[in-house]
Amino acid sequence: MFSRSSFADHEQVVYATDKATGLRCIIAVHSTRLGPAIGGCRIREYAGETEALDDVLRLSRGMTMKAAVAHAPFGGGKMVVMLQPGQEKTPALMQSVGRAIERLGGRYITGEDVGSTVTDMTEIRRETRHVLGLSQEQGGSGDPSPSTALGCFAGISAAIEFRYPGQDMHGVTVAVQGLGNVGWRLCQLLHEAGAQLTVSDLLSDRVQRAVRLWDAEPADASQIHAVNADIFAPCALGAVLNTETIPQLKAGIIAGGANNQLAVEHRDGPALMQRGVLYAPDYVINSGGMIQLAAEFMPNGQSDVERRVLGIGDTLTAIFEHAEREGIPCNAAADQIALARLDAGPVEPADRVAAKSAAQ
Numbered sequence: 001m002f003s004r005s006s007f008a009d010h011e012q013v014v015y016a017t018d019k020a021t022g023l024r025c026i027i028a029v030h031s032t033r034l035g036p037a038i039g040g041c042r043i044r045e046y047a048g049e050t051e052a053l054d055d056v057l058r059l060s061r062g063m064t065m066k067a068a069v070a071h072a073p074f075g076g077g078k079m080v081v082m083l084q085p086g087q088e089k090t091p092a093l094m095q096s097v098g099r100a101i102e103r104l105g106g107r108y109i110t111g112e113d114v115g116s117t118v119t120d121m122t123e124i125r126r127e128t129r130h131v132l133g134l135s136q137e138q139g140g141s142g143d144p145s146p147s148t149a150l151g152c153f154a155g156i157s158a159a160i161e162f163r164y165p166g167q168d169m170h171g172v173t174v175a176v177q178g179l180g181n182v183g184w185r186l187c188q189l190l191h192e193a194g195a196q197l198t199v200s201d202l203l204s205d206r207v208q209r210a211v212r213l214w215d216a217e218p219a220d221a222s223q224i225h226a227v228n229a230d231i232f233a234p235c236a237l238g239a240v241l242n243t244e245t246i247p248q249l250k251a252g253i254i255a256g257g258a259n260n261q262l263a264v265e266h267r268d269g270p271a272l273m274q275r276g277v278l279y280a281p282d283y284v285i286n287s288g289g290m291i292q293l294a295a296e297f298m299p300n301g302q303s304d305v306e307r308r309v310l311g312i313g314d315t316l317t318a319i320f321e322h323a324e325r326e327g328i329p330c331n332a333a334a335d336q337i338a339l340a341r342l343d344a345g346p347v348e349p350a351d352r353v354a355a356k357s358a359a360q
Contacts, residue, residue: 006057011037012107013057016100022087023096026052028060029108030076034346036106037077038132038294039063040113041097041120045083056080058238058260063290065338066283069315070308072294073346077108081115089115091123098127106130111144111293114180114237118143132293141296144289147305148257149185151288151312155280156190156231156255158313162320163253163278170194175229175251177221178236179206182257182286186235187214200224201236231255239263241279246271255280262331269329280316281334287312 001007012029029037039060046052056078064076081097083089101110101124111132112121121133121140134140156174160167172195176183179201187197187210197216201207210216219227221236225245232251234240238260246268254261254277261282262268272279288309295305323333 001053004054004057006054006061008057008061010057010060012104013053014100014104016103018096018099021090021092021096022084023093023100024082024084025079025097025100026056026082027079027100027104027108028056028077029104030057030060030078031064031342032075032107033064033342034067034075035073036075036130037063037108038067038072038074038290039076039078039108039110041079041081041110041116041124042113043081043083043089043115043120045085045087046080049082052080052082055238062259062283064342065335066287066290067294068338068341069284069334070287070291070294071341072290073297074109074294078113079108079110089120094120094123095127098124098131101130102128104130112289132296141292141302141305143181144292145181146185147292147309148182148286148289149189150306151291151309152182152186152233152235152255152257152285153189153193154288154310154313155285155316156233156253158316159231159253159255159278159280159320162317168194171196172231173198173229174231174233175219175224175227176200176233176235177224177240177256178234178258179203179210180235182289183233183235184210186233186257187216191216198224198227198229225249225251234258234261238282241268241272243267243271246275246277249275249277252276253278253280255285256282257286258282259286265331269331273323273329278320279330281319281331283338284316284319284334285312 010030014027060078067074109130124131174195175198191214199210199216200219200221207218226248229251231253233256235257242263319333323330
């Protein structure tokens, strides 16, 4: 594991199992430099343990960078639960997830992610206090995907203004890959703002509904990156920008909610730059959900969430300007800003944030 390119000097990587519930999971704590590691619980089938390990390592590092750019008093972590083919997600399984998290003593705090829900967080909460995103009735902030979608919308607006000054959203064509919780809500916001949509999803009924509701153009999920559009918004799984897809891009802007969109950062970021494509770094544009969850521990709580989420647009503008000024890819510009904030140290003492977590 130490020699893997995705390892990136993680502080801690934990494998946990529970034979009775069928739990097989990996928890990766990338950094606690700015506070306890925050990151969602991803639940899905993987092709194998190697794929799951690379996924959790890349995602947890992304959370470190995401929290740093957003000025949140947290580090970065992630958890993946590896389902066996045909294995069902049960309350007992989620409770065993909570026990695995509890054993880390507060170094890792979980929340929703692909494959997990507010209901799952309730089951996890039965075994650990280190969980975010409970329902509002239970004192949490609920589903973070609306905030993620709003942040993506703010980021797309900023990218349009940077690339096409004076152009609003009306008439802009956006190809959205993935109509899950984030992609669906993003499409709704784009449609309401006057954008023309092309959509894809592995589930055909979602595509058909989008066509009916928004007069969207359907596209094949494996080819939507190559359609004629002003903006390509990846909102499914990662690694969609790679040596095969980048030469096929027709969009001048890449801005979407998926994590780890670049298959290989040091290769694919420069490739986008060379093609003149403006790239909104994924861990910046999709940070709205993290901002909402982190606000459960922030002084102003949920009252300040919308302002901070909409501020993602300003953050991206600063990254675009930095990249242009320095002549570097946008992902490298975002990394420079995030690493500078990590070097500067905690926004709030990590022990205070951890105490808040323990008190929940």
